[in-house]
Amino acid sequence: MSEPRPLTPKERMAIERQRMPEQDPSARRANFEEVNLGYPERLAMLEAERCLRCKTAKCVEGCPVAVDIPLFVRHLAEGNLPAAASVLLRDNALPAVTGRVCPQETQCEAVCIRANRGTPVAIGYLERYVADWARTHEEGVTYEPAPPSGKRVAVIGSGPGGLTAAGELSQLGHDVTIYEAFHAPGGVLVYGIPEFRLPKEIVHQEVERLVRRGVRIEYNAVIGKSYTLVELRRMYDAVFVAVGAGLPVFMSVPGENLKGVYSANEYLTRVNLMGAWAESSRTPVLRARRVAVVGGGNVAMDSVRTAKRLGAEDAVIVYRRSLKEMPARVEEVHHAEEEGIRFEFLVAPVEVVGDERGWVSGLRCVRMELGEPDASGRRRPVAIEGSEFLIPCEAVVVAIGTKANPLLTSTSPDLRLNRWGYIEVDSNGMTSMPGVFAGGDIVRGAATVILAMGDGKAAARAIDAYLAGKPSLPVVP
Amino acid sequence: MHPVVSNTKLSPNVVRLVVEARRVAEIRRPGQFVIVRMAPGAERIPLTIADADREAGTIALVIQAVGRSTTELCALRPGDSVRDIAGPLGRPTELIASGRAVCVGGGVGTAVVHPIAQALHRAGVEVTSIIGGRSREWVIYERELAEHGEVIVCTDDGSYGRPGFVTEALRDVLAAGTIDAVYAVGPVPMMQAVVAMTRPLGVHTIVSLNPIMVDGTGMCGGCRVTVGGEPRYACVDGPEFDGHLVDFDELRDRLTTYRDFERAALERLDHDCKLGS
Ligand SMILES: Cc1cc2nc3c(=O)[nH]c(=O)nc-3n(C[C@H](O)[C@H](O)[C@H](O)COP(=O)(O)OP(=O)(O)OC[C@H]3O[C@@H](n4cnc5c(N)ncnc54)[C@H](O)[C@@H]3O)c2cc1C
Ligand code: FES
Numbered sequence: 243m244s245e246p247r248p249l250t251p252k253e254r255m256a257i258e259r260q261r262m263p264e265q266d267p268s269a270r271r272a273n274f275e276e277v278n279l280g281y282p283e284r285l286a287m288l289e290a291e292r293c294l295r296c297k298t299a300k301c302v303e304g305c306p307v308a309v310d311i312p313l314f315v316r317h318l319a320e321g322n323l324p325a326a327a328s329v330l331l332r333d334n335a336l337p338a339v340t341g342r343v344c345p346q347e348t349q350c351e352a353v354c355i356r357a358n359r360g361t362p363v364a365i366g367y368l369e370r371y372v373a374d375w376a377r378t379h380e381e382g383v384t385y386e387p388a389p390p391s392g393k394r395v396a397v398i399g400s401g402p403g404g405l406t407a408a409g410e411l412s413q414l415g416h417d418v419t420i421y422e423a424f425h426a427p428g429g430v431l432v433y434g435i436p437e438f439r440l441p442k443e444i445v446h447q448e449v450e451r452l453v454r455r456g457v458r459i460e461y462n463a464v465i466g467k468s469y470t471l472v473e474l475r476r477m478y479d480a481v482f483v484a485v486g487a488g489l490p491v492f493m494s495v496p497g498e499n500l501k502g503v504y505s506a507n508e509y510l511t512r513v514n515l516m517g518a519w520a521e522s523s524r525t526p527v528l529r530a531r532r533v534a535v536v537g538g539g540n541v542a543m544d545s546v547r548t549a550k551r552l553g554a555e556d557a558v559i560v561y562r563r564s565l566k567e568m569p570a571r572v573e574e575v576h577h578a579e580e581e582g583i584r585f586e587f588l589v590a591p592v593e594v595v596g597d598e599r600g601w602v603s604g605l606r607c608v609r610m611e612l613g614e615p616d617a618s619g620r621r622r623p624v625a626i627e628g629s630e631f632l633i634p635c636e637a638v639v640v641a642i643g644t645k646a647n648p649l650l651t652s653t654s655p656d657l658r659l660n661r662w663g664y665i666e667v668d669s670n671g672m673t674s675m676p677g678v679f680a681g682g683d684i685v686r687g688a689a690t691v692i693l694a695m696g697d698g699k700a701a702a703r704a705i706d707a708y709l710a711g712k713p714s715l716p717v718v719p
Numbered sequence: 720m721h722p723v724v725s726n727t728k729l730s731p732n733v734v735r736l737v738v739e740a741r742r743v744a745e746i747r748r749p750g751q752f753v754i755v756r757m758a759p760g761a762e763r764i765p766l767t768i769a770d771a772d773r774e775a776g777t778i779a780l781v782i783q784a785v786g787r788s789t790t791e792l793c794a795l796r797p798g799d800s801v802r803d804i805a806g807p808l809g810r811p812t813e814l815i816a817s818g819r820a821v822c823v824g825g826g827v828g829t830a831v832v833h834p835i836a837q838a839l840h841r842a843g844v845e846v847t848s849i850i851g852g853r854s855r856e857w858v859i860y861e862r863e864l865a866e867h868g869e870v871i872v873c874t875d876d877g878s879y880g881r882p883g884f885v886t887e888a889l890r891d892v893l894a895a896g897t898i899d900a901v902y903a904v905g906p907v908p909m910m911q912a913v914v915a916m917t918r919p920l921g922v923h924t925i926v927s928l929n930p931i932m933v934d935g936t937g938m939c940g941g942c943r944v945t946v947g948g949e950p951r952y953a954c955v956d957g958p959e960f961d962g963h964l965v966d967f968d969e970l971r972d973r974l975t976t977y978r979d980f981e982r983a984a985l986e987r988l989d990h991d992c993k994l995g996s
């Protein structure tokens with residue numbers, strides 16, 4: 243277990259990065275169980291010893307919620323899991339989630355000093371290890387909330403942004419109620435990200451912890467319909483809006499309304515939230531023999547790997563740029579390849595083709611080549627004339643992005659939006675409505691779990707400061 | 720949890736379920752719907768709000784047992800409860816402020832036109848309701864609609880009221896005088912027939928569409944319909960649209976997406992019931 247004497251830096255440098263044990267590709271492509279199995283204790287302890295314990299740790303700056311990484315890793319290396327977990331949970335309300343879905347390779351691990359020579363410390367895997375320990379050992383984790391402030395705060399949306407803000411606000415002594423449109427909490431964590439990457443049980447446990455700590459959740463509350471934002475503002479001392487982006491974008495090509503064309507949101511919601519991955523599910527999803535997924539991000543990757551698990555013989559990614567430009571996480575692309583996912587790079591759909599009964603029978607595409615860089619700095623794909631070809635398939639999943647959902651914002655006339663419909667906030671995360679704060683995807687556009695969490699945390703602090711010195715509203719029945 | 724207050728059988732496979740849903744009862748407007756999830760693991764299904772009682776905090780849902788989920792909902796009794804009710808969703812009906820309107824209802828759609836007829840009547844519009852069913856026992860909401868104006872009942876077999884389809888009665892009403900708007904809710908072929916009749920006359924016609932839905936908030940796009948050549952989401956942009964602009968053939972086709980699945984689910988239910996009895 244823990245070493246009698248600390249290792250020397252040289253000894254630490256000699257340890258190689260420990261591999262994450264994974265479910266075998268041939269088995270996992272037919273089930274929805276988690277792909278990454280998590281470090282066993284021995285590997286976690288060994289990996290923790292690789293941390294050089296830098297005085298000014300770059301990794302902390304690389305983390306959007308500034309987890310004290312060297313400290314929790316050190317506690318772990320010393321075998322003190324309660325201390326490691328307490329440090330981690332103090333800064334990160336959902337570590338078992340972020341330990342699984344954060345793009346560490348572009349954040350904390352990208353700036354790890356060890357990345358300069360060799361491979362970075364596997365911070366994400368260690369985070370997951372400690373968080374999973376904490377899930378089963380809550381008694382060991384210290385939690386010291388502030389005394390009740392008498393202030394009431396409403397949080398709209400129970401995705402990572404809303405959950406983080408709720409946790410933080412309740413720790414600061416405020417009385418928090420979350421309003422969630424769906425019948426279950428978690429936002430994209432439950433309806434978008436599949437079971438094989440993030441078991442729903444983990445999200446439920448993290449939410450349960452918040453509920454035990456006093457956060458209330460009102461389900462089936464669609465703000466903009468059940469209540470307007472203005473009404474909630476009147477009922478609460480402050481409001482945090484984290485409703486995500488939501489609205490799916492379609493391709494605007496002919497044939498998109500044929501039976502068998504899904505938005506990724508619909509496809510994944512049916513499978514994940516509504517449980518259609520199980521044969522016995524009451525909510526249907528088409529289990530097509532050949533599925534084409536359009537797009538190159540995490541959402542596309544999740545959709546195509548889901549299609550494979552639902553029994554598709556051919557599950558293919560159709561992406562208009564090349565592998566290099568794909569926004570999906572490296573680990574996911576790698577996992578997808580191992581699972582037998584096919585990739586059509588530099589290809590753009592021009593039409594969904596149907597049979598005489600209105601079912602999808604193929605995706606007509608053109609080949610592209612990369613031209614001049616566009617506004618995003620990526621080279622713009624241009625169609626090659628005469629290169630049309632058909633990808634035969636019975637289902638098409640469109641995963642080319644999302645837009646801002648106007649359901650809440652269109653009923654809040656005083657809420658200032660940018661020209662894409664996302665909510666504008668000041669440096670404190672406050673919107674143009676005093677006392678109403680916002681964060682996550684509805685402010686940033688489709689971003690990441692950890693950025694939404696960072697917004698939730700920052701907004702909670704700003705709300706706390708805003709509420710300090712303000713008289714509480716009388717409680718409305 | 721939403722306790723069931725009453726369950727009344729209206730026709731051989733249609734029931735009126737009254738459930739507690741205080742907030743929805745308080746703020747719902749004609750034309751709006753809720754998404755219901757009966758129990759953990761159940762489907763989310765959209766149902767139009769047929770009526771509401773603010774004081775009692777209840778809403779009435781009129782449900783036709785067509786699939787497994789609706790069959791189970793129809794079997795609920797007072798003392799049971801519904802797990803989730805989200806809403807009110809969708810845009811309220813666009814009501815004309817004066818003049819004459821015809822409300823056409825077919826099947827369970829008759830229950831859906833009821834709050835529309837009620838609101839029109841309250842606004843001072845003269846309402847004629849035309850409702851239909853296969854035969855006498857399938858006619859629902861006649862008495863309720865009669866409180867808001869003249870009611871013409873049609874049955875396919877002539878066992879009650881006027882023999883024939885609602886569209887035939889509509890033709891006569893349209894011929895008899897100026898009509899400012901037609902509201903039609905029912906099976907897709909019925910709405911399509913109504914629209915075919917009002918289009919050449921240029922009578923403004925509003926239809927309520929019932930595509931497959933999941934979330935009801937604009938998030939999934941599964942409810943997309945083509946209106947005036949443009950994709951629209953029935954759950955947030957509708958469910959009511961200008962009938963003259965709706966692509967009904969597409970809607971009709973998309974509604975069959977899960978037909979095989981639904982048939983299998985019903986067979987399973989049947990099997991389970993037999994085992995259980
Ligand atoms: C399939 C998929 C895979 C992804 N993979 C990753 C990944 O691996 N790593 C990563 O970092 N990021 C990933 N992302 C992005 C990440 O999930 C989002 O950036 C993040 O969830 C945004 O959090 P949020 O709290 O802003 O909103 P959301 O998670 O979108 O949550 C918003 C919540 O608000 C609710 N809501 C919406 N409107 C209303 C309303 N009017 N009233 C009440 N409630 C409402 C919604 O139902 C939802 O529960 C992925 C996204 C998708 C879709
Ligand atoms: S039901 Fe999902 S967008 Fe309308």
